[in-house]
Amino acid sequence: MQKNIDPAPTTLPTGPPLAADPNAPDDLAAFKHAFRRHAAGVAAITTLAPDGTPVGFTATSLASLSAVPPLATFNMARSASSWAAMAVADRVVIHMLGAHNRAVAEKLAGPHAERFTGDHWRPGPYGLPVLTDVTSWMVGRIVERLPVHNNAVVVVQIEGGGMGADDEALLYHERSYRVPGASV
Amino acid sequence: MQKNIDPAPTTLPTGPPLAADPNAPDDLAAFKHAFRRHAAGVAAITTLAPDGTPVGFTATSLASLSAVPPLATFNMARSASSWAAMAVADRVVIHMLGAHNRAVAEKLAGPHAERFTGDHWRPGPYGLPVLTDVTSWMVGRIVERLPVHNNAVVVVQIEGGGMGADDEALLYHERSYRVPGASV
Numbered sequence: 001m002q003k004n005i006d007p008a009p010t011t012l013p014t015g016p017p018l019a020a021d022p023n024a025p026d027d028l029a030a031f032k033h034a035f036r037r038h039a040a041g042v043a044a045i046t047t048l049a050p051d052g053t054p055v056g057f058t059a060t061s062l063a064s065l066s067a068v069p070p071l072a073t074f075n076m077a078r079s080a081s082s083w084a085a086m087a088v089a090d091r092v093v094i095h096m097l098g099a100h101n102r103a104v105a106e107k108l109a110g111p112h113a114e115r116f117t118g119d120h121w122r123p124g125p126y127g128l129p130v131l132t133d134v135t136s137w138m139v140g141r142i143v144e145r146l147p148v149h150n151n152a153v154v155v156v157q158i159e160g161g162g163m164g165a166d167d168e169a170l171l172y173h174e175r176s177y178r179v180p181g182a183s184v
Numbered sequence: 185m186q187k188n189i190d191p192a193p194t195t196l197p198t199g200p201p202l203a204a205d206p207n208a209p210d211d212l213a214a215f216k217h218a219f220r221r222h223a224a225g226v227a228a229i230t231t232l233a234p235d236g237t238p239v240g241f242t243a244t245s246l247a248s249l250s251a252v253p254p255l256a257t258f259n260m261a262r263s264a265s266s267w268a269a270m271a272v273a274d275r276v277v278i279h280m281l282g283a284h285n286r287a288v289a290e291k292l293a294g295p296h297a298e299r300f301t302g303d304h305w306r307p308g309p310y311g312l313p314v315l316t317d318v319t320s321w322m323v324g325r326i327v328e329r330l331p332v333h334n335n336a337v338v339v340v341q342i343e344g345g346g347m348g349a350d351d352e353a354l355l356y357h358e359r360s361y362r363v364p365g366a367s368v
Contacts, residue, residue: 026343026344027253027254027341027342027343027344028251028252028254028342030254030320030322030323030342030343030344030345030346031248031251031254031256031322031342031345032251032254033320033345033347034278034280034320034321034322034342034345035248035256035280036320037280037282037319037320037347037351037353038225038227038246038280038320038353039223039225039353039354039355039364040224040225040247041222041223041224041357043222060247060248061247061248061249061257062222062247063224063244063245063246063247063257063258063259064215064219064244064245064259065245065259065332065335065337066259066261066332066333066334066335067212067215067216068212069211069333070211070212070214070215070216071332071333071335072215072219073245073247073257073259073337074247075247075248075249075250075257077250094218096218096219096221096222098221099368102368135221136214136217136218136220136221136222137218138214138215138218139214143332144330144332144337146328146330146337146339148249148250148255148327148328148339149250149253149255150250151249151250151255153249153257153328153330153337153339155330155332155337157211158211158212158214158215158218159210159211159214160210160211160214161214161215161217161218162214163217163221167221168368169221169222169223169357170223170368171223171355171364173225173353173364176367177367177368178364178365178366178367178368179364179365179366179368180223180355180357180362180363180364180365181362181363181364181365181366182362182363182365183360183361183362184283184286184352184354184361184362184363
């Protein structure tokens with residue numbers, strides 16, 4: 001009954017070695033193995049820098065925290081190109097991406113200077129950049145920024161939003177973009 | 185180009201009304217609409233209560249925070265049955281669930297007293313409950329608990345873990361369990 005599980009806290013599995021990093025320490029190896037087997041929805045977070053420049057990034061860490069009040073969280077590195085703006089912003093826009101937003105997901109994960117070149121966004125509430133043709137978006141106020149090492153957990157209280165056309169949800173899993181498949 | 189997006193911060197879409205809560209305020213409606221269109225991977229978090237009783241729950245909020253050091257986050261209500269234990273625990277086990285763990289996902293989202301009745305778990309590192317036959321699990325130390333209203337964001341530093349048999353990742357989307365489908 002326990003054949004697939006190793007009880008020792010730092011003993012790693014007999015499964016395939018980590019291709020990218022065969023000499024990773026046990027804690028990192030466990031982390032990478034586990035998250036490789038986890039699927040995540042894809043969101044995009046945008047805001048304005050103090051000088052009015054739009055900034056943003058593709059996030060697989062978006063999560064619900066509570067419905068009443070409506071709170072969501074996302075995680076980011078404080079070394080990320082968007083952090084300087086996120087560190088001081090009052091509000092952000094959180095977009096849920098669908099299958100037809102794959103190009104936008106890649107654009108907002110690409111070179112910082114090119115993320116808002118194009119007609120895939122427009123100014124929305126508070127002048128914040130709203131991505132067009134997403135399946136849904138929410139605007140909210142940042143209510144907490146929790147620094148942890150060189151990262152931050154950001155908590156957003158949702159104030160409103162809008163919906164786009166229906167579409168399949170965009171997933172990121174095993175380094176590729178997917179859509180939800182069969183029910184189990 | 186903007187036909188599907190409404191720029192006003194609290195104006196809701198012309199899409200279908202909220203079936204469950206047609207009179208929800210704008211902030212809650214936006215939140216519900218958006219998260220309905222977001223897919224999430226399914227994890228299970230376990231720990232021990234101070235008296236040694238295993239506790240845990242099914243989570244769709246698990247997210248990576250950083251790889252070096254390996255950090256993960258999850259969110260929970262402080263009204264949840266597992267919170268009393270999570271509030272004081274040193275360590276937790278985070279399990280990634282696969283398609284064949286659907287029954288375990290439902291069990292750990294069901295009545296609190298029945299979540300650990302059965303042979304789907306065993307004591308692992310530090311005596312913590314480890315679910316058997318999951319695709320992967322990690323044991324880690326709780327390094328932050330951020331209270332936000334009646335909820336908490338919990339940050340875990342991963343210390344080790346193990347892998348089970350390969351399986352499709354378990355997703356939760358549109359109130360049903362799914363597996364990842366086609367690449368897009």
